Amino acid sequence: MNVTFSDEEIAFREEVKDFFRTRFPQDVIDKQRLGVPLQRDDMIRSQKSLHEQGWAGVNWPVEFGGTGWTPVQKYIFATEMAEANAPAIVPFGLSMVGPVIYSFGNDEQKQRFLPDILASDTWWCQGYSEPGSGSDLASLKTRADRDGEHYIVNGTKTWTTLGQHADWIFCLVRTSSDVARRQEGISFLLVDMRTKGVTVKPIITIEGDHEVNEVHFEDVRVPLENLVGEEGKGWTYGKVLLQHERTNIAGVARSKYRLKKLRAQAGEAIRGAEPLALDRNFMRKIAAVGVDIKALEYTELRTLAAVASGKAPGPESSILKLKGTDVQQALDALYVEAAGYYALPYVPDQYTLDAPGENHVGHGAETTTSLKYFNNRKASIYGGSNEIQKNIIAKHVLGL
Ligand SMILES: Cc1cc2nc3c(=O)[nH]c(=O)nc-3n(C[C@H](O)[C@H](O)[C@H](O)COP(=O)(O)OP(=O)(O)OC[C@H]3O[C@@H](n4cnc5c(N)ncnc54)[C@H](O)[C@@H]3O)c2cc1C
Known part of the structure; x- marks a missing residue:
């Protein structure tokens, strides 16, 4: 692959540099430089400034409001964002559930969720891991049982990063145990964190920070329309998301x-x-x-x-x-x-x-x-x- 920049790419790099110098919240960059912990508002303001510029959906297709950038433009953007010492994008909405919804969700879900994710108007968290189900994720036990037009969700998710700020959580849940392979009974469900029966409890990490949580579900009623894709196919969607996540973590x-x-x-x-x-x-x-x-x-x-x-x-x-x-x-x-x-x-x-x-x-x-x-x-x-x-x-x- 050619990594010698064209004139257009050099002009794009200048535009990105200028954005981080003049339109990105400078107090957030100062906090980063001095090692001051960022608050929810700092992260939202940072992402909103990217959205106003049309740069929030770095990897999203143009039809859903993404940038449509080439790999070299994405590389330039990531480099300049790091050079400016701007904080990384909180991944759960823009890099994780957004791509799952535009890839596997129905039209109603795309219209309902994608604009708010792109504008950072909703904060998402990831409900995969459970006490006892981390590496062996297919052993997860949180159940979602059908009851008319709802699922009734019961179980516990753990290590939920920044769940204390979240409006929504995307979960892998077990909708069937009567399957040949454990992976087949898992579905991908979107849950409003304000629903009755959802409780968030902090886990304090080794350096004394509150970054992760336990999220408990007790008879939480979730409308069937919040199921993404087909019931029982959540493992396939969740795997795509994990590959995006791993690429970002690097x-x-x-x-x-x-x-x-x-x-x-x-x-x-x-x-x-x-x-x-x-x-x-x-x-x-x-x-x-x-x-x-x-x-x-x-x-x-x-x-x-x-x-x-x-x-x-x-x-x-x-x-x-x-x-x-x-x-x-x-x-x-x-x-x-x-x-x-x-x-x-x-x-x-x-x-x-x-x-x-x-x-x-x-x-x-x-x-x-x-x-x-x-x-x-x-x-x-x-x-x-x-x-x-x-x-x-x-x-x-x-x-x-
Ligand atoms: C700070 C932090 C934030 C997190 N945020 C989230 C989040 O937002 N949402 C979410 O869903 N999860 C989150 N996680 C959970 C994370 O994905 C799991 O911790 C991880 O998958 C490991 O699972 P576990 O903790 O259950 O460890 P275990 O699976 O119990 O593993 C324990 C040890 O055994 C090793 N091991 C296990 N199986 C094998 C094997 N087959 N071969 C070789 N070695 C093996 C592991 O590498 C590990 O060293 C977070 C974790 C941390 C630490």
Whole structure:
């Protein structure tokens, strides 16, 4: 694939740069730079600014309000978004349930849900995993039993990311146990979080953040019209979504940007210490990550090209997820190593945009490197653990 930019692509890159400099919420970019945690409103305002520009549906077909961009334009957009240090798009609406609805939903569902997803007027969360059903997702037990014009849903979903903000949840539910293969009895159901019987309980993660939840369903009545596609075909739709999710998780452009920043930081004599660039061992580790990122970039471009020609991302999305998250976690560790003991103290409640770094030994974003390190241990677990990705690669790519 040709990655030398044409004049039109260079002009597009300038347009994207200008957008992030002038029309994207600058206070959100400042928070990102200083490591201040983003709130729901920050994420919505960011995505709305993309929508106003017509750039929210990066991968969506034009007929549903998508950009219609070429793979190279998508690559440029992702690179410039990372370079601007703008936050990643919250994936559950725009990158996950949106594509499932426009691919498998009926016309009524497309009209009802897609415009609000594109405009970030509804916040979605993902209800796949359950206590006891993660890697072996087909063992899920949340039931949806028919009762006239409704399903009655009972069960528990877990690790539901940002479910505390959500208006809607898309769920894999069991609609039949009388099937030859467990996967066949699973359906894809959209549930309004305000429905009676839905309860959200926080799970606090290792770094002290409230990012994930348990969602309980107790006799929740869901209209039959909220079933996407055919009953019993949810596994097929859910798999397509997972491949999109894995491609997104790789976050190659962001890793490239973080590596560039780390290289620059290593060249500085911070607080009178020798620049890390003189430490050959540290620089060897930086170089190794750089080589991995270059290889990943080309794998991602190949995947983007396949998606542009109408294919869903295939098993190569597992390679991207596996190597992409390996690289992210290697970078997390190198940032902590670079900050040294300045990475240690962190009191989230006292860390605000008005007083970044006050009440800490370190300075600015340095104080949040360990927070990021611990938070991002999740990257090798969510979207299907990295061990599971290795199994998929062995079976579907290597044919073992
Ligand atoms: C921060 C975070 C956010 C998440 N967000 C969401 C969300 O929004 N929505 C959602 O539905 N889910 C979400 N998940 C759940 C995530 O998808 C699951 O945690 C993941 O699929 C692993 O399942 P599990 O936790 O049940 O672990 P298990 O499946 O119990 O696995 C435990 C360990 O055994 C290994 N293992 C299991 N089976 C095999 C095998 N066959 N071969 C080799 N090794 C194996 C795994 O790799 C893992 O190391 C999130 C998870 C985290 C950590």
